[in-house]
Amino acid sequence: MNNGTSSILLVEDHPVMRDGLATQIRNEPDLQVCGEAEDVHEALRLVQQLHPDLVIVDICLKSGHGIDLVRRVHDSDPKQRMLVNSMYDEAVYAERALQAGAMGYLSKQSARCTLVPAIRTLLAGKTYLSPEMTERILRSRIGGRIEVGKSPIESLSNRELEVLTLIGQGRTTGAIAKYLHLSVHTIDTYREKLKIKLRLSNSAELNRFAAQWVLENG
Numbered sequence: 142m143n144n145g146t147s148s149i150l151l152v153e154d155h156p157v158m159r160d161g162l163a164t165q166i167r168n169e170p171d172l173q174v175c176g177e178a179e180d181v182h183e184a185l186r187l188v189q190q191l192h193p194d195l196v197i198v199d200i201c202l203k204s205g206h207g208i209d210l211v212r213r214v215h216d217s218d219p220k221q222r223m224l225v226n227s228m229y230d231e232a233v234y235a236e237r238a239l240q241a242g243a244m245g246y247l248s249k250q251s252a253r254c255t256l257v258p259a260i261r262t263l264l265a266g267k268t269y270l271s272p273e274m275t276e277r278i279l280r281s282r283i284g285g286r287i288e289v290g291k292s293p294i295e296s297l298s299n300r301e302l303e304v305l306t307l308i309g310q311g312r313t314t315g316a317i318a319k320y321l322h323l324s325v326h327t328i329d330t331y332r333e334k335l336k337i338k339l340r341l342s343n344s345a346e347l348n349r350f351a352a353q354w355v356l357e358n359g
Contacts, residue, residue, distance in 0.1 A: 147264050148175035150193040152184040152210065153226070154203040158249070162197065162226070165256050172260065181205030181213070188214055188221065195263055198243070200227040200234060204320070206303050208234070208241050215242025222263045226252060229358045233294055233302070235274045241299075245269030293339050294354070301338070304331040308348060309355030 149166055151174060153159040163174045175191050178184040180203040188196060196214065200207035211223050224245045225238040235246035245268055247259045262269040270278070297305065307317045314332070318325045332347060341347050 146171055146173045147194040147260075148173055148191065149260065150175055150184070150187055150191060150196045151177045152179075152196060152202065152207070153177070153199045154179040154201065155199075158199075162252070162256065165253075166260070169257060172257075179203040181210045184210055185213065188218075194222065195260060196221065196223045197260075198223055198225050200225065200229055201306065206299075208237055208299050211238060211243045212241040222266075224259055224263050224269065226256075230294075231271060231274050232277065233292070233358075235270055236278060237299055239268070246271075246274065296338050297335070301331060301335055304328065305335055305351050306355060308332070308335075309351035309353070311352070 149172060151159055151162055153162065159177055163177070166172045166174050175193050176187045178187050182204070184196070184198070184202075187193075198207045198210055202210070207225060207227070211225065214221050214223060219242070221242075223243045224247055225234070225243045226247045226249060227234060228249045231246055231248055238246045244263045245259055247255060247269065248271065251271070259269040294302070294305075303321070304317060307320065312320065314325055314328045317323075318328045321328070332344065335341070336343070336347050339347070339350060341350055
């Protein structure tokens with residue numbers, strides 16, 4: 142913006158959470174919310190229209206997926222600064238967010254205290270992660286490989302995680318296929334891959350595991 146104020150676009154499908162983020166940002170005299178979006182389509186339109194200094198993105202949106210949004214925005218404009226803000230486990234999603242093109246990952250549990258510092262870190266051109274996640278990533282890089290003993294969840298691809306989350310939300314295979322614009326056969330294939338990677342014996346176990354995952358992380 143021309144008045145020395147940094148513009149921020151909020152991409153978050155929960156109105157209460159979105160209002161809370163907006164209130165924190167508006168309390169800072171040099172920060173301003175320039176727009177709000179609930180889904181990927183609207184977010185892409187506003188990024189192109191508003192050219193915000195920073196985009197704050199939730200992972201689960203009204204339609205589409207936050208990591209996919211980050212990747213699409215980064216592909217069209219690698220200089221666009223993006224901060225992922227999510228309830229999901231940082232150990233599972235932080236590296237995925239960075240690989241997609243985000244410059245930081247912020248847990249919603251700590252957002253009340255760390256949102257503004259995280260925003261200022263990204264606006265300064267730096268990466269923001271919790272100290273614990275920074276150390277974890279450094280250790281994996283120094284060792285030249287991913288740490289052993291990780292949760293099976295961390296072996297899942299972004300799409301597999303998305304399907305797992307949708308299963309945990311109680312959606313049927315057909316509903317998931319429609320939501321992701323994929324065939325039912327493709328979703329069935331993902332379900333089989335999930336059972337193998339998560340070491341589950343049948344669909345009932347997968348459904349229970351997914352529901353627990355969403356309960357604990359969503």
